[in-house]
Amino acid sequence: VPELRALVGEVAAEQLEQSSASHDPRGVSAALRVCFTRLMKSEKKAFVDQLNTLVQRISREAADGxxxxxxxxxxLLRLHAQFPGDIGCFAVYFLNLVRLEPGEAMFLAANEPHAYLQGDCVECMACSDNTVRAGLTPKFIDVLTLCEMLNYTPAPSSSKIFPAVQSPLDPSVFLYDPPVPDFTLIRIEIPSSIKLYLVSALDSASILLVLRGTAVATSTAAASEMSLRRGSVLFVSANESLSLRLASPDGMLLFRACCLL
Incomplete structure (x- = not known):
């Protein structure tokens, strides 16, 4: 991409190409840091001019078939239409493009840049006291902190995706357990053939989100019955179970965020 090459500089671009060709992960990481930092520190007029040139070139090529x-x-054209003149449009050349299918999950460790482009997902985050932005936003971008904190280790997108594991005790439960102790996500998919379902008690508190279906819920901690539907959110205390009486003909889909102790 000549427009990006003009912003990061010929020397940095060649360093990245050579490191990639020699399969040198440490060299690639160092070169990525230099290239990304030079991009983010570009003068606004410089990156806007190069971005406009890139968009015009891609538009012409697309029009020519x-x-x-x-x-x-x-x-690129979609992002530029949503965020015209935004330096984050160039991020498509530094990140993996990943399309998650229903039921799939991915884990992103601290200091790994990411962007949600379209669709809906259930996201869990560890406790954090900061959000550092890189682009595709009208909000403040702290360039110095961003470039210093990022993890530039290259990795294929497949290394970020991990499957759900079905519970051997309950076929309706699928566990997404990332490689950190901070949180776990549970998918509960109740078939239409089941009209009464027990959400088991856990050692930790949890948050329950309803994505599909309707039910009436009761628990020992609740003073009265609770009606659940798409969008309902419940806080479930530690060691508290929940009884669901399903009212929808197509079953229920729920997600439960917790910390497995």
Whole structure:
């Protein structure tokens, strides 16, 4: 992408190409840091001019029927339409493009940049006292902190995706257990054939989110019955179970965030 190359500089671009060609992970990491930092520290006029040039070139190629996938053309044009002149549009050349199918999950460790492009997902975060932005936002971007804190270790997108594990005790329960102790996500998919379901007690408190279906819930801690539908959120105390009386013909889909102790 010549427009990006003009912003990061020829020397930095060649360093990244050479490190990639020699399969040197540490060299690639160092080169990525230099390239990304130079991009983010570009003068606004410089990156806006190069971005406009890139958008015009991709638009012409697309209009002529050329394949622009090598430049992530469709994604670039969509992002630029949503955030015109935003330096984050160049991030498509530093990040993996991942499409998650229903039921799939991915884990992003601290200091790993990411962006949600479209669709809905259930997200859990560890306790954090900061959010550092890189682009695609009208909010403040702390460039110095961003460039210093990021993890530049290259990795394929497949290394970030991990499958759900079905519970051997309950076929309706699927566990997403990331490699950190901070949180776990549980998918509860109750088939239409089940009309009464018990949400088991856990050693920790949890948050229950309803994505599909309706039910009436009761528990020993609740003073009265609770009606659940899409969008309902419940706080479930530690060691508290929940009894669901399903009222929908297509079952229920719930997600439960907790900390397995």
């Amino acid at each position: 050329q394949d622009t996938s090598g430049s992530n053309g469709d994604l």
